[in-house]
Amino acid sequence: MPTDMRALDYTVWMLGTVHEMHIIVQLLHAPCSFEQLTAAGSSHSMHELTVCLTQLEQRGVVERPEAVYQLTPTGKSLQPIFQAIAEQTQPPLTKAGFYLVATSVNSHGMFSPFHPRCSSSCASVKPLLMTVFTISLIV
Structure with missing residues (x-):
């Protein structure tokens, strides 16, 4: 394309x-x-x-x-x-009916969304410092 x-x-x-x-x-x-x-x-x-x-x-x-x-x-x-971004970035629904959302904690202790398709090189370009990654379950 x-x-x-x-x-x-x-x-x-x-x-x-x-x-x-x-x-x-x-x-x-x-x-x-x-x-x-x-x-x-x-x-x-x-x-x-x-x-x-x-x-x-x-x-x-x-x-x-x-x-x-x-x-x-x-x-x-x-x-x-x-x-369009909101529509395309909905978290995938698991078989159990939960949404899996990858998040990161920045240097100020705030949780921020982390896109699963983004490589570590992509994360380093972002102005947000990605330091700790967790997986959160959202019902």
């Missing part, structure tokens, strides 16, 4: 880092203040959140006309991409 690499590069550039994608997903639900984004845990520190928001603003994905951050029309146009 031929792929236009420029379109793929542009899409990946717009989506940004894992932390930036968390912010986009949060803002897809509703505009948020800095404090609300901090409380939502979309980033590990206030400094990192500030850096991510600045990057998203520079790419035209997020704007802050007053005291709340919101998605621009460009940012809102990313919603189908996140919907």
Whole structure:
């Protein structure tokens, strides 16, 4: 299947880092203040959140006309991409009726999803430090 690499590069550039994608997903639900984004845990520190928001603003994905951050029309146009990702990454159902979900614990003790198709080299590229892997059973 031929792929236009420029379109793929542009899409990946717009989506940004894992932390930036968390912010986009949060803002897809509703505009948020800095404090609300901090409380939502979309980033590990206030400094990192500030850096991510600045990057998203520079790419035209997020704007802050007053005291709340919101998605621009460009940012809102990313919603189908996140919907497609959510649909394609549902955990596999086991014969026993449980969902097996691989997770990792980052350096701050927070659990984060780990995609089973991702190799260790892929994990090292992600801005999130993967340190401990566990398997969680979800009913």
